[in-house]
Every structure is written in C-alpha cells, then in structure tokens.
Amino acid sequence: MRTKTLALFAMAALAASAAVAADLPAQAKGATAVDTLQRAELLAARQSWDGAIAAYREAIATSPKDAALWNRLGICHQKKGDAKAARAAYKKALDLRKDYAEAWNNLGTIDHARGKYKPAVSAYGKAIKLNPKDAVF
Numbered sequence: 001m002r003t004k005t006l007a008l009f010a011m012a013a014l015a016a017s018a019a020v021a022a023d024l025p026a027q028a029k030g031a032t033a034v035d036t037l038q039r040a041e042l043l044a045a046r047q048s049w050d051g052a053i054a055a056y057r058e059a060i061a062t063s064p065k066d067a068a069l070w071n072r073l074g075i076c077h078q079k080k081g082d083a084k085a086a087r088a089a090y091k092k093a094l095d096l097r098k099d100y101a102e103a104w105n106n107l108g109t110i111d112h113a114r115g116k117y118k119p120a121v122s123a124y125g126k127a128i129k130l131n132p133k134d135a136v137f
C-alpha cells in the first residue's frame with residue numbers, strides 16, 4: 001500500500017478511536033464529497049466493510065473517474081472476502097489509470113490467493129515496473 005493510503009487509514013483509525021457512537025448515522029443531507037470520503041475511511045478503519053463499501057460507492061457516484069476510490073472499494077471487498085467484486089473494482093481502477101501500481105499489486109493479491117500464480121506474477125511485475133522503489137511491491 002502506498003504511504004498516502006496508509007496515512008489516510010491511520011487518520012481514519014485515530015478518528016474511529018475517538019468516536020463515541022458504535023455505528024455512524026447515515027450520510028447527512030448536504031454532506032460534501034470530503035465528508036463522504038472521511039466516512040468511508042472511518043468505516044474501513046473500523047472494519048465495517050458493508051458500511052465502507054456503501055460510503056465508497058457514494059463517493060464514486062460523485063467522482064466516477066477517480067481510480068483511487070475504485071481501488072479503495074476493491075480493498076474493502078477483498079477484506080470482506082468478496083474476491084469477484086474486489087477484482088472488478090481493481091480492474092475499473094486500472095481502466096481509469098493503467099499506471100496505477102497499487103491497483104496492479106492488489107489485483108496480483110487476488111490472483112495469488114486463488115492460486116493463479118502466472119497472472120499474479122504478471123500483475124506484481126507491472127506494479128514493480130511502474131514503481132520499482134516501493135518496498136511493498
């Protein structure tokens with residue numbers, strides 16, 4: 001995962017620990033895209049995958065060409081155990097941005113977990129080629 005994404009999840013985790021309510025209310029009317037994204041990240045930090053998925057879908061409805069949102073949606077689906085939905089989200093991120101190394105890496109993790117090593121190695125290779133200095137890849 002990229003440093004920026006880790007920082008966002010860390011901030012969301014801090015916010016989650018400070019939250020008093022067990023569950024967040026539904027998104028308030030008039031909420032901004034930033035509010036929706038913060039809510040999605042908070043829910044992901046709490047590992048509330050269904051809520052995070054719904055919030056990321058709201059954010060995507062506002063910014064459908066944001067590859068990072070599609071990638072984050074894929075991460076939530078993957079954490080929830082829905083590899084098919086995760087793969088579709090990662091593919092959409094890559095359709096929007098072919099040079100998105102993190103999405104290539106995440107796609108590789110899906111294939112690796114399924115025992116599809118050749119496509120996994122290919123996806124990992126693309127991630128490394130795009131960002132050879134990232135230790136995660």
